[in-house]
Amino acid sequence: MSGGTEDTPAPAGRGRRLHPLTPWRRAWAPLAGAFAVVVQNPDEAGRWLGGIAVGWLLLATAAGLLLAGLYGYLSWRATRYLVTDTELRIRTGLLFRRSAHLRLDRIQAVDVSRPLLARALGVAKLRMDVVGSRSADELAYLGETEARALRAELLARAAGIAPEAAPTAGEAPAHVLHQVDPGTLAWSLVLRGRTWAALLPAAALTPVVWLTTESPVAGLLVLLPLLAAGWRAGVGSYLTLYGWTVSESPDGLRLDHGLLQRDHATVPPGRVQCVRVIEPLLWRPRAWTRVELEVAGTGAEGGGHGGLLLPVATRDAAVALLARILPEVDIAATLAAVEPVPRRARWAAPVWRTGYGYAATGAVFVTRRGRLRRVHELVPHAKVQSVRLTQGPRARLLRLADVRVDHGANGTVSARLLDAERAAHEVAAQAERSRIGRRTAPPERWLTGT
Numbered sequence: 001m002s003g004g005t006e007d008t009p010a011p012a013g014r015g016r017r018l019h020p021l022t023p024w025r026r027a028w029a030p031l032a033g034a035f036a037v038v039v040q041n042p043d044e045a046g047r048w049l050g051g052i053a054v055g056w057l058l059l060a061t062a063a064g065l066l067l068a069g070l071y072g073y074l075s076w077r078a079t080r081y082l083v084t085d086t087e088l089r090i091r092t093g094l095l096f097r098r099s100a101h102l103r104l105d106r107i108q109a110v111d112v113s114r115p116l117l118a119r120a121l122g123v124a125k126l127r128m129d130v131v132g133s134r135s136a137d138e139l140a141y142l143g144e145t146e147a148r149a150l151r152a153e154l155l156a157r158a159a160g161i162a163p164e165a166a167p168t169a170g171e172a173p174a175h176v177l178h179q180v181d182p183g184t185l186a187w188s189l190v191l192r193g194r195t196w197a198a199l200l201p202a203a204a205l206t207p208v209v210w211l212t213t214e215s216p217v218a219g220l221l222v223l224l225p226l227l228a229a230g231w232r233a234g235v236g237s238y239l240t241l242y243g244w245t246v247s248e249s250p251d252g253l254r255l256d257h258g259l260l261q262r263d264h265a266t267v268p269p270g271r272v273q274c275v276r277v278i279e280p281l282l283w284r285p286r287a288w289t290r291v292e293l294e295v296a297g298t299g300a301e302g303g304g305h306g307g308l309l310l311p312v313a314t315r316d317a318a319v320a321l322l323a324r325i326l327p328e329v330d331i332a333a334t335l336a337a338v339e340p341v342p343r344r345a346r347w348a349a350p351v352w353r354t355g356y357g358y359a360a361t362g363a364v365f366v367t368r369r370g371r372l373r374r375v376h377e378l379v380p381h382a383k384v385q386s387v388r389l390t391q392g393p394r395a396r397l398l399r400l401a402d403v404r405v406d407h408g409a410n411g412t413v414s415a416r417l418l419d420a421e422r423a424a425h426e427v428a429a430q431a432e433r434s435r436i437g438r439r440t441a442p443p444e445r446w447l448t449g450t
Helices: 029-040 043-048 054-078 116-121 144-158 181-189 193-213 216-241 281-286 316-323 332-335 345-347 394-398 419-440
Strands: 080-083 088-092 098-103 105-115 123-130 138-143 177-181 245-249 251-255 262-267 272-277 287-295 308-314 357-360 366-371 376-380 384-390 402-407 413-418
Touching: 029 376, 054 088, 080 144, 105 116, 105 144, 116 123, 123 144, 177 316, 181 287, 181 308, 193 216, 193 376, 216 281, 216 308, 251 308, 272 316, 281 287, 308 316, 308 394, 316 332, 316 384, 332 366, 357 419, 366 413, 384 419, 394 402, 402 419, 413 419
Parallel strands: none
Antiparallel strands: 080 088, 088 098, 105 123, 105 262, 123 138, 177 245, 245 251, 251 262, 272 287, 272 376, 287 308, 357 366, 366 376, 384 402, 402 413
């Protein structure tokens, strides 16, 4: 159950069912499990299967598929969803019933996902994030047209549009703000250290293991997991981030991406608690940057692909896009205002000291960290939940302290190694900035601006 109560379950026989193809979404699971057992125990599986005739084996496989399909069909029959004036009700479960009530005014985002096979079959998955819930409820699968219509209706109802008008409100119009060039995306992944973090150890360790053990199997056991990690960081990321497009609409910033699996997400700017601007070392000569968000109600990070707003863009393009989220902030001037930590901080962090910095403007609390991978984090004063000063024994000796700011997405931003006297002053000043910021903050509701 998410975002509501369970005292009035969706009545049996009411509501709408999912797409008729839904029962087969997990019908392959028994066969996949059996195949995994055979691969892990080839000798025993060979002896066991050797005593079974081919006909009986095919019959058993067909029976397994039939039983899995029957269970999926009965589960599909038991699953319904219903949109009322105040909530979305989802009733699932064949053996163990579950009734989820998602209050429409607490729905944070409604995302559409279309895996490759689902695209071929004309179906889509709808995923709902609710404020205050750590997990997301989903409807898998709906017809593509039905999924788009239901998403538009839920967003309209969440915005406060009259219930009788919401089903026909349609999807809010949007215009493209930025689209990531495929070539730039490919080069950015090549120049990221994460892409090579698995490939280089694979190239170095595999020959050593092979030669020392004289076993090619041992070498493969080392090589394959590292190659899989490199694939995910390189080719896998490219397939996921391909065609990344940011569009603006009345319901927020829309993110569309994916080559094989197309995903559609929405980021309500009013719920953004923290903005993270990342500049890896090898990106800086090209003035490239990556932008991530932390959004209230969707865990530590939310929106897009793991909290991602832009996988790669020039700094000018990123600054222009961030102006849509933080319109009162001059991003370029804010980042330029960051001051380095005192020189005596080198005794606490001799290598990384030059990466730390801090500034506070009239709109945001901003910190900097990282020498090779430079990261700026900006928290609007209105989103600050608490502020505190921390100081260990060595920091007290050096007259240094950290200022830690907690925001509404259950995250923390730290200004490291500040002068202790200034840190104490900033804690008091930040508390006052937050109080004033909350009083003058713009509304967070979608579409209506109320």
